[in-house]
Amino acid sequence: MSEVIVITSGKGGVGKTTTTANIGCGLAMSGKKVALVDADIGLRNLDVVMGLENRIVYDLVDVVEGNCKLKQALIKDKRYSGLYLLPAAQTRDKDAVSPEQMQKLCENLKEEEFDYIIIDCPAGIEQGFKNAIAGADRALVVTTPEVSAVRDADRIIGLLEANELNNPSLILNRLRIDMVEKGEMMSIDDVTEILAVDIIGVVPDDEAIVIQTNKGEPAVTVETSKAGQAYRNITRRILGEDVPLMELKNEETFIDKLKKLFHR
Amino acid sequence: MITFENDNQEKKSLKDEGDFEIEVGVAESGVPVGEIVEAADEAAKEDTSKKEEIREEIENVFSMDENVTLFHKGNLRNGTSLEYDGSVVLLGDVNPGAQIKARGNILVLGAIKGTVHAGCLGDRDAFVFALNMKPVQLRIGDIITRFPEEVLKGEIFPEYAYIEDGRIYVSEF
Known part of the structure; x- marks a missing residue:
C-alpha cells in the first residue's frame, strides 16, 4: 500500500526541497521504493538538489498533457535503485496543471507500486499549493523557529485541515540550540504550543546541509552530520518506528568550560 | 512561427523585443534558381542520374529550413x-x-x-x-x-x- 506525502510550509526558504530530498533518500536507504514529485512548476529545484538536472528529458507537465508515458518521465536516482524523481517543467507555470490532474497522477504513481510518493510543494497558498495537496494522503509541515515561518505554518495547517488533510506532522528545521538556551530563539515547546500538532522531527542548523545541497547529494547520506542524523530519525518515524527526539545539546569541551570560568 | 515564452505564458513576437530576422530563402536571396539549375544541367549533360542528383542538391540548399x-x-x-x-x-x-x-x-x-x-x-x-x-x-x-x-x-x-x-x-x- 503506497502513501502520498506532501511536504509544505507556506513560507519560502524554510527547507521544503531539502527535506523532500533527504526524506526521499532516507526512505530509499531503508530499501523502500520512493517517487519524489516536484510540484514547483516554473521554479524547479529538486532536480538540482538531487544532482539529476542533466538527466531530464520529460517532466510532470509532459506526463499530464500526455506527451509521454509516466515511466519515461521518471528519472532513476544515480545512488539508490529504489529512488525516482518526477521533475517539474521549468518553462511553464503553475496553471499548466489542475488539482484533478495531479490527483490522477498520484493514482497512476500508486499503480507503479511505489511505497512512498513524496510531493515537494511550492511556497505560497495559491494554485501550486492546491495542486500539490490534491492527491496527498498525509502532510508534513516544515517550519523554522521564526515568528513569520510559524505564522505561515499555522495558516497552512488550517488550509490542510480544510482540505481534509488532518493531523499534519511538523518538522522544525534549522534550530540552533545555543540560541535557544540564551533565549534568543523560539524553542521546540514554543513552536508546538502555538501550532498544536505532532512533531515528527527537529533538524539542527548544520553547515553540512549547505555543502551537500551544493554538491547535489542529500545530507542524510553523511554519517557524521547532525542534520543527517535528524533526517534519518524522521525517516524511521515515517516508517512507524518509535524514535525519541535526539539530544541536540552540544557536549561542553574543555575550552568551553575554561571560557565559562573566566567569564564569571 | 517565432514564439518566445516567458513565465506568464504570453507569446510575444520577437520582433517587438528588438530582434530581427534574416531570411535567405529562394524568394529573398535574389539568386535566380532556374539559372543555377540550368548550369548544373550543362555540367551533367551526359549523366542523367548525376543531373538529378545535382538538381536535388541545389534544391535542398535553397529549401533547407x-x-x-x-x-x-x-x-x-x-x-x-x-x-x-x-x-x-x-x-x-x-x-x-x-x-x-x-x-x-x-x-x-x-x-x-x-x-x-x-x-x-x-x-x-x-x-x-x-x-x-x-x-x-x-x-x-x-x-x-x-x-x-x-x-x-x-x-x-x-x-x-x-x-x-x-x-x-x-x-x-
Missing part, C-alpha cells in the same frame, strides 16, 4: 525558452534552466549553460556552436547527451557539437 535564421540579442534566463522553425544565432548566454529549440543549427556567441536542441524535428545534420560550451544537456536530432563533470568545470574555448555514427561529438573550433 536552416537557411531561415533568427538573430536574438540578450541572455536567456532560467525558465525562458526560445523556439524557432529554423536556425538560431544568440548573442548572449543560455543560463541553466533556459532552453533553445531550433529546427536547424544553433550558434551561441556566449555561454551555453542550459539545454539546447538543434535539429529538433530529427535532423541529425544540425550542429551546435558556442564560445563556451557547458550545457546541462545537449540534444541534436533524436540524440541526447550530457557532459562529464570535469568538462563542465574545465577550460573555456569555442567548440562545436555534431553527430557522427549516431553519437554526439564535441570538437574544438
Whole structure:
C-alpha cells in the first residue's frame, strides 16, 4: 500500500526541497521504493538538489498533457535503485496543471507500486499549493523557529485541515540550540504550543546541509552530520518506528568550560 | 512561427523585443534558381542520374529550413525558452534552466549553460556552436547527451557539437 506525502510550509526558504530530498533518500536507504514529485512548476529545484538536472528529458507537465508515458518521465536516482524523481517543467507555470490532474497522477504513481510518493510543494497558498495537496494522503509541515515561518505554518495547517488533510506532522528545521538556551530563539515547546500538532522531527542548523545541497547529494547520506542524523530519525518515524527526539545539546569541551570560568 | 515564452505564458513576437530576422530563402536571396539549375544541367549533360542528383542538391540548399535564421540579442534566463522553425544565432548566454529549440543549427556567441536542441524535428545534420560550451544537456536530432563533470568545470574555448555514427561529438573550433 503506497502513501502520498506532501511536504509544505507556506513560507519560502524554510527547507521544503531539502527535506523532500533527504526524506526521499532516507526512505530509499531503508530499501523502500520512493517517487519524489516536484510540484514547483516554473521554479524547479529538486532536480538540482538531487544532482539529476542533466538527466531530464520529460517532466510532470509532459506526463499530464500526455506527451509521454509516466515511466519515461521518471528519472532513476544515480545512488539508490529504489529512488525516482518526477521533475517539474521549468518553462511553464503553475496553471499548466489542475488539482484533478495531479490527483490522477498520484493514482497512476500508486499503480507503479511505489511505497512512498513524496510531493515537494511550492511556497505560497495559491494554485501550486492546491495542486500539490490534491492527491496527498498525509502532510508534513516544515517550519523554522521564526515568528513569520510559524505564522505561515499555522495558516497552512488550517488550509490542510480544510482540505481534509488532518493531523499534519511538523518538522522544525534549522534550530540552533545555543540560541535557544540564551533565549534568543523560539524553542521546540514554543513552536508546538502555538501550532498544536505532532512533531515528527527537529533538524539542527548544520553547515553540512549547505555543502551537500551544493554538491547535489542529500545530507542524510553523511554519517557524521547532525542534520543527517535528524533526517534519518524522521525517516524511521515515517516508517512507524518509535524514535525519541535526539539530544541536540552540544557536549561542553574543555575550552568551553575554561571560557565559562573566566567569564564569571 | 517565432514564439518566445516567458513565465506568464504570453507569446510575444520577437520582433517587438528588438530582434530581427534574416531570411535567405529562394524568394529573398535574389539568386535566380532556374539559372543555377540550368548550369548544373550543362555540367551533367551526359549523366542523367548525376543531373538529378545535382538538381536535388541545389534544391535542398535553397529549401533547407536552416537557411531561415533568427538573430536574438540578450541572455536567456532560467525558465525562458526560445523556439524557432529554423536556425538560431544568440548573442548572449543560455543560463541553466533556459532552453533553445531550433529546427536547424544553433550558434551561441556566449555561454551555453542550459539545454539546447538543434535539429529538433530529427535532423541529425544540425550542429551546435558556442564560445563556451557547458550545457546541462545537449540534444541534436533524436540524440541526447550530457557532459562529464570535469568538462563542465574545465577550460573555456569555442567548440562545436555534431553527430557522427549516431553519437554526439564535441570538437574544438
